[in-house]
Amino acid sequence: MVKPIRITRNALKFRDEVLKTPGGENLLKCYACGACTAGCPVREVEERYNPRRIIRMVLLGMKDEVLRSDFIWLCSTCHTCSERCPQGVHLSSIMRALKNIAVREGIVHPSFALQAKTIREHGKLYEIEDFDNKKRARMGLPELEKKCPDLEILFSSGALKNIK
Amino acid sequence: MNLDNVMNRYALFLGCTIPVRGQNYELSTRKVAEALGMEFLHIPNFSCCGYPMSSLDQETAELLAARNLALAEKEGADICAICTACTGVLTETAKELAYNEEKRGKINDHLKDLGLAYRGGVKVKHFARILYEDVGLEKIASKITRRLEGLRIAPHYGCHFLKPREIYEGFDSPENPHTLDDLIEVTGAVSVNYMNKMRCCGGAVLAVDENLALKITKEKLDQIRELGVDAICLICPFCSVMYESNQKKIETTFETKYEIPVLYLPQILGLAMGMDPKDLGLNMNRVRPKTLLEKLGVGV
Numbered sequence: 001m002v003k004p005i006r007i008t009r010n011a012l013k014f015r016d017e018v019l020k021t022p023g024g025e026n027l028l029k030c031y032a033c034g035a036c037t038a039g040c041p042v043r044e045v046e047e048r049y050n051p052r053r054i055i056r057m058v059l060l061g062m063k064d065e066v067l068r069s070d071f072i073w074l075c076s077t078c079h080t081c082s083e084r085c086p087q088g089v090h091l092s093s094i095m096r097a098l099k100n101i102a103v104r105e106g107i108v109h110p111s112f113a114l115q116a117k118t119i120r121e122h123g124k125l126y127e128i129e130d131f132d133n134k135k136r137a138r139m140g141l142p143e144l145e146k147k148c149p150d151l152e153i154l155f156s157s158g159a160l161k162n163i164k
Numbered sequence: 165m166n167l168d169n170v171m172n173r174y175a176l177f178l179g180c181t182i183p184v185r186g187q188n189y190e191l192s193t194r195k196v197a198e199a200l201g202m203e204f205l206h207i208p209n210f211s212c213c214g215y216p217m218s219s220l221d222q223e224t225a226e227l228l229a230a231r232n233l234a235l236a237e238k239e240g241a242d243i244c245a246i247c248t249a250c251t252g253v254l255t256e257t258a259k260e261l262a263y264n265e266e267k268r269g270k271i272n273d274h275l276k277d278l279g280l281a282y283r284g285g286v287k288v289k290h291f292a293r294i295l296y297e298d299v300g301l302e303k304i305a306s307k308i309t310r311r312l313e314g315l316r317i318a319p320h321y322g323c324h325f326l327k328p329r330e331i332y333e334g335f336d337s338p339e340n341p342h343t344l345d346d347l348i349e350v351t352g353a354v355s356v357n358y359m360n361k362m363r364c365c366g367g368a369v370l371a372v373d374e375n376l377a378l379k380i381t382k383e384k385l386d387q388i389r390e391l392g393v394d395a396i397c398l399i400c401p402f403c404s405v406m407y408e409s410n411q412k413k414i415e416t417t418f419e420t421k422y423e424i425p426v427l428y429l430p431q432i433l434g435l436a437m438g439m440d441p442k443d444l445g446l447n448m449n450r451v452r453p454k455t456l457l458e459k460l461g462v463g464v
Contacts, residue, residue, distance in 0.1 A: 041364040045379040073372045078364035079327035083338050099219045107218065113373040115216045123211040125180035134182050141190060144183055148211045150231060150278045157274070159221040
């Protein structure tokens with residue numbers, strides 16, 4: 001049996017928050033045609049991920065169900081949905097906004113947290129070590145800096161300041 | 165036409181993956197650019213472009229991108245990126261900051277702490293776009309000394325080279341593009357069309373759900389195997405991680421066999437320009453392009 005949900009004013013705050021984010025402006029225009037879902041490479045191989053359903057859940061204000069689900073982290077950011085949407089709903093931006101909201105609520109996927117930590121410490125997703133620079137020199141490629149202290153400063157004041 | 169007058173001064177933006185996992189891409193890019201009269205400025209303290217952080221916090225991603233743009237601007241250079249994800253976030257941020265003064269002001273409040281400022285004047289382009297738009301097929305054709313006649317190549321554009329369309333000034337169609345096909349065909353090789361040519365490599369979800377990501381990659385490899393091509397051609401290091409570095413893993417996981425060489429566009433162009441395979445880093449390609457090179461009559 002389908003479980004009924006209660007739509008409260010509070011729930012609609014979540015919808016409105018998404019509406020206000022860049023790319024989310026046209027969310028209310030979604031008429032659930034499913035073009036996003038039909039062209040989604042993730043949906044093709046994984047039933048858990050259903051873009052049309054995610055939009056409905058946001059419109060109904062199902063904040064916890066959306067933010068606490070693992071599917072928000074599965075968007076491949078290929079932008080095919082945004083490209084094909086006949087109503088101008090920029091779904092890949094909405095998925096980005098949902099993840100950003102989750103982070104502000106303290107929900108961070110561990111693999112992204114690890115990426116943030118590595119980038120903050122080393123400036124890049126993969127650490128450059130002496131070994132890499134030596135190898136690069138042998139190939140005639142220029143040396144790269146191993147650390148990037150600037151990023152520690154940039155991270156320390158923003159939404160990711162607690163990710164260490 | 166004198167190339168010096170039309171070409172901008174470009175800093176080569178390597179990003180995270182290329183310096184440690186895609187030196188063959190960097191080597192071949194530099195060789196081909198040099199042969200076409202392009203010089204790259206080296207900025208050793210470019211950081212991550214910011215793209216991976218957009219999933220967590222868009223503002224942090226933009227700050228990282230803006231810092232990189234400011235470093236290029238300080239040197240009076242535009243940016244040539246060779247990773248499509250880097251191209252995406254740097255282009256998006258450059259476009260936004262070129263006209264949004266309020267946002268630029270906020271970003272500069274942070275950059276000030278690093279002794280930097282961004283005035284909004286840097287342009288970002290992917291190397292393949294520069295080759296197509298600024299260098300031109302005619303100039304490339306004039307450098308071809310070893311035509312790749314008889315080779316059949318499957319192009320893989322990747323997602324961020326052309327999407328979202330709003331940031332790329334319509335230089336090619338996101339759904340039915342031709343830029344990469346044209347750059348392949350200028351060598352004399354055939355660029356093979358196929359269903360789901362524009363399908364994503366799956367790379368962005370590799371760290372979240374490896375099996376799911378590999379399934380996405382497998383779908384395309386299955387299709388390409390049926391085409392009987394000599395290689396896949398791509399323009400992004402993370403697409404290469406999926407189709408090349410993980411090809412063996414997909415073969416083992418799903419009990420199948422591909423052995424399809426994966427070459428970066430500049431490796432293909434460099435071969436057609438008569439360059440030595442080793443100078444193009446082809447000895448570093450994991451799926452050995454032995455048969456392909458034999459067809460051309462060159463050894464590895």
